[in-house]
Amino acid sequence: MKNNPLLKKLNLRYLVSLLISIVLAFIIGAGILALSGFSPLKAYGAMLSGAFDSARHVGDFLEYAMVLCICGLACVLGARVGIFNVGGEGQLLLGAIFACQVGIWLDGFSPWIVIPAAALAAMIVGGFYAFIPGVLKVKVKVNEVITTIMLNTIAAYLCQYLAKGPWKNANKNMVAATEQLNAQYWFGNVIPRSSLSTAIFAAAIIAFIVWYVMQKTSRGFEMRLTGQNPRFARFSGIRTDRLVILCMVISGAMCGLVGMFRVYGAEHLYRDSVSRDYYFEALMVAMIAQYKPVTVIFLSLFFAVLKIGAQGMELIGVPSQIYLIIQTVIIFFMAAESGISASLQASAQKRKAKLAAKARQKGDVQHG
Amino acid sequence: MQELAVQFKHISMEFPGVLANDDVSLDIRRGEVFALVGENGAGKTTLMNILYGINEPTDGEVYIGGKKVEHFSPKNAISLGVGMVHQHFMLVPSFTVAQNIVMSKEPRKLGFLFDNKAAEQKTRELVDNYGLVVDSSAVVQEISVGLQQRVEILKTLYRGADILILDEPTAVLTPQETDELFAVIRRVVKEHGMTVIIITHKLYEVMAISDRVGVMRKGRLIGVADTCDMDEKKLASMMVGRPVLYDRLEKTGVPGEERIKVEDLHVLDNRGLPAVDGLSLSVRAGEVLGIAAIEGNGQSELLEAITGMRPIENGEISICGQSIRGKDPGEIRQLGLAHIPEDRLATGVSRDASVTDNLIVGRHREKAFNRFGFHQRTSTIERYAQQVYDNFDIRGAGLEVNVGSMSGGNMQKVVVAREFSFDTPVLIIAQPTRGVDVGAIEFIHSRIIEKRNAGCAILLCSADLDEVFRLSDRIITMYEGHITGHFKASEISKEEIGYYMTGDRSGEEAVYEK
Incomplete structure (x- = not known):
């Protein structure tokens, strides 16, 4: 039983602790709901129906799952080589606004030209924006977490400036938004009236490629080693510096592309609602998934259901923030899990050593 | 009292x-x-x-x-x-x-x-x-x-x-x-x-x-x-000093052409102070040159410089006649070098990777192990790993377990097995048996001598003087980045070596030259 390869692959221990964490999080969420005077059962019921009561809501959560999944995988890609890309939000926003503006500049050309050009622009901008912290980390050992967070702020303000200034919508009522794309460039709708567009197919392909490269190729193997022990990887002849920068750039390009998907698939112009810290939620998904690509995909679906469902909850007056509470509590428990089991193991080992010493002592007395 | x-x-x-x-x-x-x-x-x-x-x-x-x-x-x-x-x-x-x-x-x-x-x-x-x-x-x-x-x-x-x-x-x-x-x-x-x-x-x-x-x-x-x-x-x-546990291993053959050459090498340590200070040495095919030195006298930095893990301030290093200047560790390996590092946990293995992964690193890009040049052939890799595993008598819970869970001796065998399987003409070996049990020491020693007899040029560095004596043909002593003595292993006692390891004695006694 213990050596069953399928079980090993599934990593039973992880699944059990994930399940326990989720259940505990919902119980704590229920406690908070009850304390604030809501019926937890009703609220959770509203959450469930909020996500599944109509095709439109199903489409909405699938679209959000796509965002979480690609951004989450972008984070995993960095984590694989030991670099933590916290800058996905900025890369996403910049990708979105530049992709949008390319569509406006090229207005009139065939979609066959405009859409690839927009995608390319999004990837270049996002990739470049990740290249900066990547190079700084590798060449001058600047902590990437700090640089990416700073770059996020810069990107957010830059986008706001562009959307309020040079690239502003002609309509005075639109506060911070670019012009709308010509409808011929919009991605087709997969589920009517929902935000789910054909971008999900592109996302599925991207997710597959990322998974494939990481899990099945010799390049993915090098990435894994680099993340596990960079000194050993370098010692073994892997060009770790280049690999780290490359992964960071691809990670940024993926985030940029998600921005493009949001604009061409759902928003049709650039404005704040392109992303409301979606990358940070994806980051949490990646963390909870312990940076495992397949787990990221499934957890993206799960959290997307929660998020869209939470909007349904608001209809009966429950603040949707309860979703954030549940999410953070899950992270808390998942993080505590490894710490708790490690300390249990350590104390067990200590006890064992003590017993062994005692036994030796007794033996000495008897023999001696 | x-x-x-x-x-x-x-x-x-x-x-x-x-x-x-x-x-x-x-x-x-x-x-x-x-x-x-x-x-x-x-x-x-x-x-x-x-x-x-x-x-x-x-x-x-x-x-x-x-x-x-x-x-x-x-x-x-x-x-x-x-x-x-x-x-x-x-x-x-x-x-x-x-x-x-x-x-x-x-x-x-x-x-x-x-x-x-x-x-x-x-x-x-x-x-x-x-x-x-x-x-x-x-x-x-x-x-x-x-x-x-x-x-x-x-x-x-x-x-x-x-x-x-x-x-x-x-x-x-x-x-x-x-x-x-x-x-x-x-x-x-x-x-x-x-x-x-x-x-x-x-x-x-x-x-x-x-x-x-x-x-x-x-x-x-x-x-x-x-x-x-x-x-x-x-x-x-x-x-x-402890009694020599083993008989001398049988060494055969005569040294061939020069494979490792270090000339007037200057290397800095992590604090930016000189660690190797104008050192020259040469190792020929079919011989073991042992470095005897007390920890912290520049021997680690010397080996790191040769393998490309540490920048060279000044001087020249060549492997099989080719300079290593401007080359990264991977490119230096291409010149024909394999390296057992002194700190296996930090440099020699990835603890979180399986035994298979740790054995294949370095060869993982080879055609035989990849379909279309990029898709890993898992079963071929596993067969290769199994072969190396058996060949080097690694004892653990199989190929799938993480190397971090193995005993020090078996972990070291994984490192030795991988590096020796590259079949390179030059071997840089540091602390090959640190923290390894007696049986594994014997095994690793005989493998090193096998390599020597097969014509490998070996540079060996160990804190264990017995080991240096047992394996080396020639021994140099290092002190504060300099060579303080140069001896034939058969013509000097351990006590004398210890004396040269603790300071520069060139003024006091004549140094034996090869």
């Missing part, structure tokens, strides 16, 4: 899988400078960590000033008058000297505000009292390492220590700073009646500063003596 400052009674300390201290009994007298020497991993620091309350011994008792230690914690040790200056300083870099010194017993204003003036005042009193000159308002990160050490010592004095433990205090110091430190030690002992325990493996320092000396080896206390009855040669043989 003097009063005893510290008594260790039958101390044993077991870490999971390692017996770091094995029934150690030792008395330290009040007012003496006691030197504790031994090779790395001999258990010196562990014993002192017990005294300072960081570790609780699995067995045995400690008495400080005649009182039995009931509760092991640094706090308790400090209250009993023990102070310890660690190898790596425990200072807050952005605080001033005074702030660091008074930390944990800060003078306060109104009961809760930090009183900086009083802190500086107290620091100045300490400085005057003990004659340890340092500027109390200087920021710690801006003063030299030698002064930082002085701050550490002042910190222990401020806390009322009268037993001072110094863990390899001179490892980070320049010779001038070392002299100053010794002057300080002499002063606190003579004028203030302090007891100083100094951990070191530099033998001339033992002779220079200590009253008595204790030698540790493999967790046991081998002997204690008055320093005046000892000399460096005797200490060296006590430290490393």
